[in-house]
Amino acid sequence: MIVKKTVIAVGIVFAMVGCVSTGGSGKVVRVDPRDMQDTDANYGAEDLHIFVQKMVSAMLQTPVIASASKKPYLALGNIGVGVGVDEHIDTKLIKNSIRTNLIKSTRVNFIDSEYIDGLEKKEGKFIKKDYELTGDVHSIKKDTGSTIDNFYALTLKLTDVKTSVIVWSEEKEIRKIVNR
Amino acid sequence: MKFIFLIGIVLFSGCNTPAKMQSIDPKENQLTTIRWGESDLQEMANRVATHILSSSTIDFSKSYSFGKIKNRSHDHIDTKHLADKISMALVQSGKVKIVEKEKGKSSGIFFGKISSIFKKNDRTKDMFFNFNLTLTERETSRVVWSHDVEIRKVYNKAMFGW
Numbered sequence: 627m628i629v630k631k632t633v634i635a636v637g638i639v640f641a642m643v644g645c646v647s648t649g650g651s652g653k654v655v656r657v658d659p660r661d662m663q664d665t666d667a668n669y670g671a672e673d674l675h676i677f678v679q680k681m682v683s684a685m686l687q688t689p690v691i692a693s694a695s696k697k698p699y700l701a702l703g704n705i706g707v708g709v710g711v712d713e714h715i716d717t718k719l720i721k722n723s724i725r726t727n728l729i730k731s732t733r734v735n736f737i738d739s740e741y742i743d744g745l746e747k748k749e750g751k752f753i754k755k756d757y758e759l760t761g762d763v764h765s766i767k768k769d770t771g772s773t774i775d776n777f778y779a780l781t782l783k784l785t786d787v788k789t790s791v792i793v794w795s796e797e798k799e800i801r802k803i804v805n806r
Numbered sequence: 807m808k809f810i811f812l813i814g815i816v817l818f819s820g821c822n823t824p825a826k827m828q829s830i831d832p833k834e835n836q837l838t839t840i841r842w843g844e845s846d847l848q849e850m851a852n853r854v855a856t857h858i859l860s861s862s863t864i865d866f867s868k869s870y871s872f873g874k875i876k877n878r879s880h881d882h883i884d885t886k887h888l889a890d891k892i893s894m895a896l897v898q899s900g901k902v903k904i905v906e907k908e909k910g911k912s913s914g915i916f917f918g919k920i921s922s923i924f925k926k927n928d929r930t931k932d933m934f935f936n937f938n939l940t941l942t943e944r945e946t947s948r949v950v951w952s953h954d955v956e957i958r959k960v961y962n963k964a965m966f967g968w
Binding site: 668671 | 839840925927930938944945948954958960
């Protein structure tokens, strides 16, 4: 009798587990994109937000923008990816988000160079840019088996288009460690 | 023994209920997967349109048109549909004048980009979408307005299951 009961119990457990897996195991949840929640040590939305937030607040404090008599005109240049980076980091998304946040601050103007580049006939009274924003993303990743140690760095600079002088430069580093 | 057999049948048949067709209101936010879905398109269009209409930097006495929305994400997205939805919301508001890009003369063009970051490991799948829409002044090429709308969905694997 004891054996039979065990069989039934095991049977029920198996059947229930079976139901869970056929019903699509796991759950999809919506999370607030602004939540600094890491699902692993790889580059994610939280890192994008950290980079953007830090760079925007640093740039708005720099004298060329903070003490400018006239709102300067900026344009996005290229943000490159360093040689050691072996995962996909969308640098275009980083620079676009920085631009959006700077425009929202109403302290700078931005020229849409992508729009001008895409025009067949370059007509219009296009305003000349004062500064260009460029930069690089770097990363170093270490995996010892028991720990994953990921390091990311974003360096940005603002260059005066007329004089080629770098008027502002900043770096933000992120390090994420996961113990297995 | 027959008893055990019966229990088994009852339990297993419970699992194998035939797939049921269900109509759902597309405006209802139902999460079935972390991938791009109809509800994401609806939500992004609504959020962006609301933001445009409440903007203090856009001159509503002028007319605007829609340029391309580029899909740079991991998923297939009907960006034309997204642009149409936003344009429709603006037209219906009666506040913004939208003209056909090829024919009409607009003073500014809306351009968009959808990007995504996807990560997965043994336990989770993590999908992040960023939709950026900008309004570029045709005459000067100045970006008059820019806004980001973001959605993040995380899939957690169940404890049981194989």
